Amino acid sequence: MNTDTLPSPSDRVILWRWLVALAVLAPAWWWAYNHLTDGADWVVAAAGLTRQTALGEAVHFFVYDTPKVLLLLTGVVFVMGVVQTFFAPERTRALLAGKRAGVGNVLAALLGIVTPFCSCSAVPLFIGILSAGVPLGVTFSFLIAAPMVNEVALVMLLGLFGWKVAALYLVMGLTVAIVAGMVIGRLGMEQHMEDWVQAVAKGQGAATYDGDGAGWRQRLQAGADHVKEIVGKVWPYVVAGIALGAGIHGYVPEDFMASIMGRDAWWSVPVAVLLGVPMYTNAAGVIPIVQALLGKGAALGTVLAFMMSVIALSAPEMIILRKALKPRLIATFAGIVACGILLVGYVFNLVL
């Protein structure tokens, strides 16, 4: 592609193409999403199976859930890609600058959901925010909320369990981020950052790059890129997760999980959190398994605790943070988040 000699179409023309494409794709998406059961029934019948057999039930689960989850994922990841263009890290930093503990923690947790975040940029982001004079505890609220209240997890919960569970997940995740940030702020652990970080955090205004100006063409393009990046990366995990879920759904007897992951087994919540730490996967891969476990009598709180632990307490992220934080602060961070997740697990098991 030689962009020098070809006159590139103007932004306006490209934007129109985008709008036409969206006008076609959005109804197609909606239609497909509303005909998933028909499609799954047809496939099961065409294969000469009935849902009365274990194999038929497993196949039905797979051919119903795979397109459902992939459609949801594509739709939401696109919308999030567009939304994130409004919340570049530089913007988040400016919004948080000068905020005190309390209000700052709430705002930071909310911004954590919509700011594009990749664990490999966790350190520059963390220091960039600190250098704007944002207190350590507020910065941590952001750092906890960003991976924990995961947009992919939220939507998959919405699609597979309904809005009540999704809303509860959102509220609990935000609460953990806000409270954990406040606690870390109270502990006054500034001296447990690496020395060079302390120096940067004291010298004001390290971040100078303002980001690109973006029009709607760029925003829509960012949405499409986000789909390519996220869905392109996670779809094999989603399919594998659903296949495993289908196997559990079809072949594992009802209530099999009730004894080990049911609400009566109090120790199951901490065990679920511990199991989640070394596991490194993404929300999209975990949730189909989660759904299948729930169908077999596992308690929702236990399963959610497992999921949050897998996403928010990942070992690779801790290793990256070690470049900026001393072990005691990392341990405090992990400990407080783990307690928060435990609490979420027990609360869910109590109320549902």
Add this chain to the structure above:
Amino acid sequence: MKDIKVLGSGCANCKTTIALIEQVAQDKGVVIQVEKVQDMPAIIGYGVMSTPGVVVDGKVVHAGGVPTREKIAGWLA
């Protein structure tokens, strides 16, 4: 000769960015020198909050995500 620095902690996107810059430079016949900056204090020193970042002749021109070919071609013009 353009002096280009790619800022990043060695994640996949940083490698992709370097490869893409080298490829565009080769296509356009521009001589460049690409340097990888992985040292965290140095990255912060450029005032970048999301990686990969790109510095051309001492000026930050990009931060966060792999830049487009179009954008890279603009820096090398």
